Amino acid sequence: MTARTQASSYNFAYLDEQTKRMIRRAILKAIAIPGYQVPFASREMPMPYGWGTGGVQVTAAILGPDDVLKVIDQGADDTTNAVSIRKFFERVADVETTTRTVDATIIQTRHRIPETPLREGQVLVYQVPIPEPLRFLEPRETETRKMHALEEYGLMHVKLYEDIARNGHIATTYAYPVKVEGRYVMDPSPTPKFDNPKMHMSEALQLFGAGREKRIYALPPHTEVVSLDFEDHPFEVQRFDKPCALCGGGQVYLDEVVLDDRGGRMFVCSDTDHCESRRAEGLRGELLGEVAQ
Amino acid sequence: MIAAAAKIENLDRSSEALPLLSVRSLTRTYGTRIGCADVSFDIWPGEVLAIVGESGSGKTTLLNCISTRLEPTSGTISYRMRDGEMRDLYQLGEAERRHLLRTDWGFVHQNPADGLRMTVSAGANVGERLMAVGQRHYGRLRATATDWLGRVEIDAGRIDDQPRAFSGGMRQRLQIARNLVTAPRLVFMDEPTGGLDVSVQARLLDLLRGLVNDLGLAVIIVTHDLAVARLLSHRMLVMKDGRVVEHGLTDRLLDDPQAPYTQLLVSSILQV
Ligand SMILES: Nc1ncnc2c1ncn2[C@@H]1O[C@H](COP(=O)(O)OP(=O)(O)O)[C@@H](O)[C@H]1O
Ligand SMILES: [Mg+2]
Numbered sequence A: 001m002t003a004r005t006q007a008s009s010y011n012f013a014y015l016d017e018q019t020k021r022m023i024r025r026a027i028l029k030a031i032a033i034p035g036y037q038v039p040f041a042s043r044e045m046p047m048p049y050g051w052g053t054g055g056v057q058v059t060a061a062i063l064g065p066d067d068v069l070k071v072i073d074q075g076a077d078d079t080t081n082a083v084s085i086r087k088f089f090e091r092v093a094d095v096e097t098t099t100r101t102v103d104a105t106i107i108q109t110r111h112r113i114p115e116t117p118l119r120e121g122q123v124l125v126y127q128v129p130i131p132e133p134l135r136f137l138e139p140r141e142t143e144t145r146k147m148h149a150l151e152e153y154g155l156m157h158v159k160l161y162e163d164i165a166r167n168g169h170i171a172t173t174y175a176y177p178v179k180v181e182g183r184y185v186m187d188p189s190p191t192p193k194f195d196n197p198k199m200h201m202s203e204a205l206q207l208f209g210a211g212r213e214k215r216i217y218a219l220p221p222h223t224e225v226v227s228l229d230f231e232d233h234p235f236e237v238q239r240f241d242k243p244c245a246l247c248g249g250g251q252v253y254l255d256e257v258v259l260d261d262r263g264g265r266m267f268v269c270s271d272t273d274h275c276e277s278r279r280a281e282g283l284r285g286e287l288l289g290e291v292a293q
Numbered sequence B: 001m002i003a004a005a006a007k008i009e010n011l012d013r014s015s016e017a018l019p020l021l022s023v024r025s026l027t028r029t030y031g032t033r034i035g036c037a038d039v040s041f042d043i044w045p046g047e048v049l050a051i052v053g054e055s056g057s058g059k060t061t062l063l064n065c066i067s068t069r070l071e072p073t074s075g076t077i078s079y080r081m082r083d084g085e086m087r088d089l090y091q092l093g094e095a096e097r098r099h100l101l102r103t104d105w106g107f108v109h110q111n112p113a114d115g116l117r118m119t120v121s122a123g124a125n126v127g128e129r130l131m132a133v134g135q136r137h138y139g140r141l142r143a144t145a146t147d148w149l150g151r152v153e154i155d156a157g158r159i160d161d162q163p164r165a166f167s168g169g170m171r172q173r174l175q176i177a178r179n180l181v182t183a184p185r186l187v188f189m190d191e192p193t194g195g196l197d198v199s200v201q202a203r204l205l206d207l208l209r210g211l212v213n214d215l216g217l218a219v220i221i222v223t224h225d226l227a228v229a230r231l232l233s234h235r236m237l238v239m240k241d242g243r244v245v246e247h248g249l250t251d252r253l254l255d256d257p258q259a260p261y262t263q264l265l266v267s268s269i270l271q272v
Helices: A002-007 A017-032 A053-062 A080-093 A141-149 A154-167 A193-199 A272-280 B002-009 B059-066 B094-103 B122-132 B138-151 B168-180 B198-215 B226-232 B250-255 B260-270
Strands: A068-073 A106-110 A123-127 A178-180 A184-186 A205-210 A215-219 A225-227 A254-258 A265-269 B021-030 B033-043 B048-052 B074-080 B086-088 B105-108 B186-190 B218-223 B235-240 B243-249
Touching: A017 A053, A017 A205, A017 A215, A053 A080, A053 A106, A053 A123, A053 A205, A053 A215, A068 A080, A068 A272, A080 A106, A154 B122, A154 B138, A193 A225, A265 A272, B021 B059, B033 B059, B033 B235, B033 B243, B048 B059, B048 B226, B059 B186, B059 B218, B094 B105, B094 B122, B105 B168, B122 B138, B122 B168, B138 B168, B168 B198, B198 B226, B218 B226, B226 B250, B235 B250, B235 B260, B243 B250, B243 B260
Parallel strands: A068 A106, A106 A123, A123 A205, B048 B218, B048 B235, B105 B186, B186 B218
Antiparallel strands: A178 A184, A178 A225, A205 A215, A254 A265, B021 B033, B021 B074, B074 B086, B235 B243
16 A cells, blocks of 8 residues: 555555544444434545535445446446446545446446446445435434434425325436434435335445545444335336337436437437447347347 | 313313413523513413513513523523423433433424424424334325424425425424424424414414314413414413513403403404
């Protein structure tokens, strides 16, 4: 580590050791109280807020020289945000990076959970814009803290009630609120609700970092994560009519891709690594001359 | 005096009946200024107590202290919990106190916007307390909300409208429904008809009287309007400069006020 530290003008992984210790303390506390938002002294990072400064600080604090890092944005490794964060850590930590979910020890993500089930020893770091699930109806921070402390979560159901009253069903599809270990209500960050069940009893450690809002929260492995709902309007994930046009994969989250300016479009895996891995195994979807799975 | 007879029916003041709430030597000061001073009284289940007095006499201060919204400077307030035990309200833990506020109590503000969520539908406003205590069936919540809208004379077709689109009177009725849905035993009201037109006031008072009778609610209502007190309350506390100057059964007190201040109040208002 010392050699690497000297090689760049930064400390390993950019943050100084004292800051990392502070962030690790917050992470440990967050792990000890699953779903609870722990305040931390968020630092300025060499990227604007909204670019995942919370996630980057968490990753920097837990990253070791032997880690293998994967960064995704909306499921893809090759978007600007993902590429720049990956480059950042290649430069300031000189760690190995990968696009393969199975090879990664740390995966930093914006808005998706990989399709490949995560395993013990892996860490998923979420970039979180707004950590407070109660914010939309109760803007006062003093009040939302009290509501968490006293488990006053009626408001969450008011929101879902409004959804059903307006749309006939729960129309919330992103940042769908969950209850953690029967205690804290938590915002899973703007992941599609499709990914909510993956958080439940995951073997991986899940860490959530909100830079601008200065909060860290966590789901330790094997944590119960339940999506809020009503008895007569139970939680359901999105379903897609067709499998992925490229790899033929089903039961995955698909993105709509516009093919031409005449309304042509296709649905493909949002998780690019998952899609590529399947194609590497010879599986093909409709667009590539279908080879059934 | 038919109204008075109906009012008294609610009351159970037999010897074994115990007070629902006891206030002893309650004082609240703001620096050197007195908010209310040395107030003591009891209220029984099903009883309506009016706190009357002119503006600045300490009514709101007293109501807020009793309802744990404002910490008293000294004195005690105890409440009979649903399990029958008498508890000092300021010794309750915060979770317990807030639970009480949301279930066994109601608070009707003069300005409905202070007691409603203006940006969620009427149905959700009524259902919120039920959701807060764990009701998780949308259909039943909706049925209950529909029923309560009916009871406060709001058209069921307005269930998905936000109170922003309601008139002042409707908002106030919605606020009442939102409070009563958990079948509280004690409801605090601060000038509930204060901001309304006279004709709207009359209708609301009528509705309130019906609900209070039907549900056997205990109510502590603050008003500067003796007509409101006469219509709704069994008993009255008359306040002046933060102190209780007279306390007694409403009909007796209005017919035969003892304190000079009450005599003045009664003669100035009840002429009309
Ligand atoms: N927050 C406050 N700070 C200082 N003085 C107050 C405050 N609230 C009320 N008071 C004073 O306490 C007295 C009683 O006020 P209040 O309880 O509002 O009376 P009422 O509701 O009968 O009009 C008045 O003299 C008022 O000026
Ligand atoms: Mg007042």
